[in-house]
Amino acid sequence: MINPADPNEPLTEREKTWRIALQVGNIGVWEWDIVNNSIVWSDEVYAIHEIDHGTDIGQYNKYQEGIHADDRERVSAMVKRAVENGDAYEVEFRILTPTGREKWIQTKGRVIEEDGVPVRMIGATRDITRKKRAEIDLAKSEEKFRSISVSSPVGIFLTDLSGTVTYINPRVQEIAGVPDAETLMREWEQIIHPEDIGNISREWAKAVQEKSPLRQVIRVVHKDKSIVWALVRLAPMISDTGEYLGGTGTVENITGRILRDQQKDDFLAMASHELKTPVTSVKAYAQLLQRRFAKKGDMDSLDLVTRMDDQIDRLTILVSDLLDVSKIQSGKLQLNLSSFSIKDLVDEIVEQIQITCETHVIKIMSEQDLTVHADRDRVGQVLTNLLTNAIKYSPNAQEVLVTISEVRNQAKVSVQDFGVGIPKVKQDRLFERFYRVEGSYHETFPGLGLGLYISNEIMKRLKGSIGVKSDEGKGSIFYFQVPLDKEDQAK
């Protein structure tokens, strides 16, 4: 019988190697003489228990006192069963050091029998405190995630590297009306409205491939055949070391919001149509008065009526915008395409606006003439919108600069103002419906917030683009691009 703790016992070379190996691996070795109920420890076991080397461990019962109260019964049962069966056991439990510190150890022991009777047990012990603490923290964190996920008012899901959905929380099932999670994760594409599936599949594949975010509104056909509008967002998960781990996303039921917007649209269509009629009359009367006063030579009255006419024009634009929005929403915005000179159009519009603007000088900075292929009235509408905005949002400036240039196969028109500028955070939302920029001290600028939305939609339809470069306090450059006429492109 080898006593692992006696340094004076002679060892063979191989035994010396083993002993070093045990030291290197921080594995403590012990032996329990079952018959005499005495325990012997190696140096390492003393070190793990933080007890002075050579202290007499004595009996098994005494050993038990070092075990955490909550774990004693469990450990005891395992040992007992091993002894009874004559085989081995493995157990993880807590011990308390003499200073009261808690540590986790793992012990494996094997019973040695002689003539069928258990006489001793030999085993190994390791300190697994660090590993155990990590396991516990992980379990806690998973528990936290699970409880957040289960009670979240928003649908949450996870995807793997290939974009397959690997987890959904109960809210996603609720929104989709599919009770079985497995089925929903596998076959979610099947419950998407046929008109939306093409879009979402394509954008999803793109987001997975490019590891980029996704934001889509889709319709889900609910189990009871009703349509649910959902906002789906997917964001890439990147580890601390920059590794792509898959995706995390949310699903929100926005049916309420969509229905309310639809109601707004229906109302807009009706209202703007009703409004145009009296506006038409008023404008006609104003112009009639202008002609009569002019004929009579009554210049004072003529001036008054002229100012009235300007206001009517403003009113007309507001009403037109309302009607345009409802057309855009119902897909009924029609375009009349033709080839025309962008320079001529810019000259025309600038002149028109300059006539009624006394506060700013609109300067055309370049003479480049390009032929474009687009809807002349609508492009004029967009330019008018950008110019009136430039003037409106720079009340303390004197100039607005307009530039025409060529970018790839498109003509680019830029409108620069020297006003308040727009913070980066708001730049993305400028082109949304019903969005208005606030001035400093929460002043709001007059208007309905529809102009840029309409301009954006028009540019989209013309296969052009619209955008903004702006620095707060310095001003903004709004620009749009339209395709050149095919003949001009070849140049």
Add this chain to the structure above:
Amino acid sequence: MVADDDQGILSVIKLILEDEGYEVTVTSNGETVKKVTDMLPDVLLLDIWMSGHDGQEICRFLKSNEHTKKIPIILFSANKDTAQKAKECGADDFLAKPFDIDVLLAKVQQFI
């Protein structure tokens, strides 16, 4: 002759044209076709939408009728795509609402 549902618009256009020396008859609702056929005006200003009656239909009808097809028709509308609609039903010209008096007069003038 001016055909429109809205009394406000009818009266102001009447005033404008009479100021320039034209003789004007106004009509609305279902009477348009009958009045045009009876009176054979030199020019017809026709609103594209009158309650229950489609201006484009009326235009097409008048243009296909032996009796009335020579009468120049100016189609009148609040929509931006009036030009398109005018072409579709055979009108001779179009006018967008709200309109400029000068533009209105010029268009009428061309047919007199």
